[in-house]
Amino acid sequence: GQQLNQSPQSMFIQEGEDVSMNCTSSSIFNTWLWYKQDPGEGPVLLIALYKAGELTSNGRLTAQFGITRKDSFLNISASIPSDVGIYFCAGPVDGGGADGLTFGKGTHLIIQP
């Protein structure tokens, strides 16, 4: 089945630093989604991308849909303590029907004071 590979698995950064993470797949996706999960909570949708090459921002977050349609990137600028959590990329199962999403294994973001 489809697999999404996220990297890095964990990030330890200082407050104020910029963050970059990415997600790759062996198959093409028509939609890329980025979620964030706070400790003890369910994932929350941050950004949705629909076209190859698309660049979309949500506050300090910027995500890009790779032109090959097999990857996506998420950047966070000037990190703050509340950015701590797990970031997941996701895409529709097998091309976009209503069978849910397939998720990457997540990038743990840890911010050191």
Added chain:
Amino acid sequence: DVKVTQSSRYLVKRTGEKVFLECVQDMDHENMFWYRQDPGLGLRLIYFSYDVKMKEKGDIPEGYSVSREKKERFSLILESASTNQTSMYLCAIGVAGQGGEKLFFGSGTQLSVL
């Protein structure tokens, strides 16, 4: 706003017990999903449902069953809980839109099986 409510945040059960995890939505969405989340493994789909009394197996259905008697409620059932079912369980609803379906999650139930 989409609201997905999971009845318990934390549950502790014993091996062999029958366990019910409940999920309720406040809108008329058809698609509902159960995932489990484990460290290093991400989110894995257990079961989903398109409508009342309809269910489909996900990637890891073994040891689980589901019930959807009413549109707003989707229950995950562990017939005989085992320690390897200790996990975070997440319910989600699917909302169709541009580019396909997006999922909206409940807060999760952390289940410990002793």
